[in-house]
Amino acid sequence: MQNQHELPGNVSIDELAAFVAVVQFSSFKGAGKALGKDSTVISRRVGQLETHLGVRLLARNTRNVALTEVGQTYFARVSELLRSLDDATNEARNFTSTPQGNLRVSLPVTFGKQSVAPLLPAILKKYPKLKIDSFFTDRYVDLVGESIDVSLRIGSLDDSSLVARKIASYRSFLVASPGYLVEHGEPSCPEDLCEHACLGFSNHASWPDWILTNDVERRTIRPQGPLVSDSSEVLSMAAVVGTGIILGPTWLFSKEMQSGELVRVLPEWRSAGDGGIYAILPPGRLVPAKSRVFVDELVAALSCDWL
Numbered sequence: 496m497q498n499q500h501e502l503p504g505n506v507s508i509d510e511l512a513a514f515v516a517v518v519q520f521s522s523f524k525g526a527g528k529a530l531g532k533d534s535t536v537i538s539r540r541v542g543q544l545e546t547h548l549g550v551r552l553l554a555r556n557t558r559n560v561a562l563t564e565v566g567q568t569y570f571a572r573v574s575e576l577l578r579s580l581d582d583a584t585n586e587a588r589n590f591t592s593t594p595q596g597n598l599r600v601s602l603p604v605t606f607g608k609q610s611v612a613p614l615l616p617a618i619l620k621k622y623p624k625l626k627i628d629s630f631f632t633d634r635y636v637d638l639v640g641e642s643i644d645v646s647l648r649i650g651s652l653d654d655s656s657l658v659a660r661k662i663a664s665y666r667s668f669l670v671a672s673p674g675y676l677v678e679h680g681e682p683s684c685p686e687d688l689c690e691h692a693c694l695g696f697s698n699h700a701s702w703p704d705w706i707l708t709n710d711v712e713r714r715t716i717r718p719q720g721p722l723v724s725d726s727s728e729v730l731s732m733a734a735v736v737g738t739g740i741i742l743g744p745t746w747l748f749s750k751e752m753q754s755g756e757l758v759r760v761l762p763e764w765r766s767a768g769d770g771g772i773y774a775i776l777p778p779g780r781l782v783p784a785k786s787r788v789f790v791d792e793l794v795a796a797l798s799c800d801w802l
Contacts, residue, residue, distance in 0.1 A: 505547050508580075513540035514552060515574050521560055594784045595624035601636040601646040602629060605728040606772070610746060610797060611647065618792050625785055633698060633725065638777045644786045646775040647793075649744075650700060651768075658776040660790055663797050665744045667699075667766035669707075670757040675737040682740075682761055685714040692739030693718030694730045701766075705742050708767040718742075731757075742766060772797070 516526035517537060527534040545552055552566035562570060602611050608631060615627060630636075636646050652659055669688075682688050685707050695702060695718060705716045720739045724730050731748050734741040735756045741748075751757040774790040776782060 506544060507540075510540045510544035510547070511573050511577060513537045514544055515570065515577055517541060517553065517560060518562060518566075518570050518574075523560070593624070594622040594788045596783075596785055597626045597628055598785045598789060599628045599642055599644045600630065600789065601638075601641075601643045602631050603647055603649050604631045604633050605726065606649055606746060607631050607647065609728075611793065614792065614796050618789065621792075622785075622788060625788075627789075638775065644776070644783070645789055648773050648775055650770050652771075652773060652775075658778060658782075659773045660776075660794070662772045662774055662790075662793050663746075665746050665770050665772065667742055667744050667770065668762075669740055669742050669760040669764065670734060670748060670752065671740040671760050672735055672737045672756060673758055675734075675739065676758070676760070678737070685716050685761065685764060688716050688718055688740065688761075691720070693720035694733055694739045694741040695720060695723035696727055696730055696741075696743060697723055697725045698727075699742070706767045707742075707761075707764045709763045709765075713767055714764075744770060746772075 512530065513526060513532075513536075516529050517523055520526045520529060523534040523537045523541075527537045530537065541553065548569075550565050550569075551563055552569055554561045554563055602608075607629070612629075615629070619625060619627060630643075636643055638644075638646055647662075675692075679691060682691060685705075688705070693705075697703075703717060705718055707714045707716065718740075722730065722733055722738060727743055727747050730741050731743065731751065733739065734748070735751055740760055745752075748757050752759075774793060776786055776790075
């Protein structure tokens with residue numbers, strides 16, 4: 496089996512580098528100094544290269560080193576090869592240090608459109624060599640299998656092997672429109688919710704139950720209502736027009752609460768357990784610059800906790 500450091504014919508990169516350096520510096524001593532090796536090591540590597548090729552590349556005596564005819568042709572090819580290898584290495588390193596290239600990002604539908612999409616133009620303007628290919632989906636995404644660079648996930652993380660960075664925390668509260676509460680009255684305890692029109696988010700971890708806490712006790716409610724959906728955006732819009740009460744994350748309807756379109760219901764109660772918004776990256780220690788700066792921008796813009 497060919498050694499991973501060898502080229503065809505058992506030729507190694509170290510041997511090629513030694514040969515090219517000897518030609519460039521016209522001596523084994525100069526080549527050794529440039530490569531940080533003793534001149535005897537350089538001489539041995541060039542000798543091994545000639546043995547592997549079965550030809551003499553250098554004519555040498557005690558004072559001079561000169562290329563043979565085949566050595567001249569081989570030097571031209573090999574020096575071009577090493578330059579290309581050096582360019583490829585620098586290009587690969589630049590992808591780690593300079594944000595550039597195509598960034599494939601998976602985003603949850605509602606949060607992605609509402610909170611991340613408005614940030615994308617500014618990110619692209621700040622990093623002009625970056626291109627973003629965004630996918631909006633609420634399904635579980637296989638980062639490696641689908642070649643995704645960054646995936647945003649909401650809730651809790653069950654897979655400890657993932658490379659994750661927490662962007663923000665949030666809680667889920669009960670809200671409704673003022674018009675709904677005027678027409679139907681306000682519940683005074685969690686059990687009263689069973690008599691109200693409740694809007695159910697089927698992707699919630701505890702569905703079809705609502706598990707509520709006031710930091711002293713927990714109550715489990717089985718809500719009933721006219722609308723169940725796997726789209727939190729649909730439920731939020733329905734709540735705004737007075738369809739019913741919704742239990743949802745604070746990031747979902749923060750604007751509607753600020754405008755007064757939605758108000759808290761049973762304000763001392765909330766969903767048991769805080770949620771998190773996480774940036775997930777494929778396994779590995781080296782994070783490309785394009786992924787790193789994208790996550791940094793999200794943290795800077797969204798790190799205020801919705802608690």
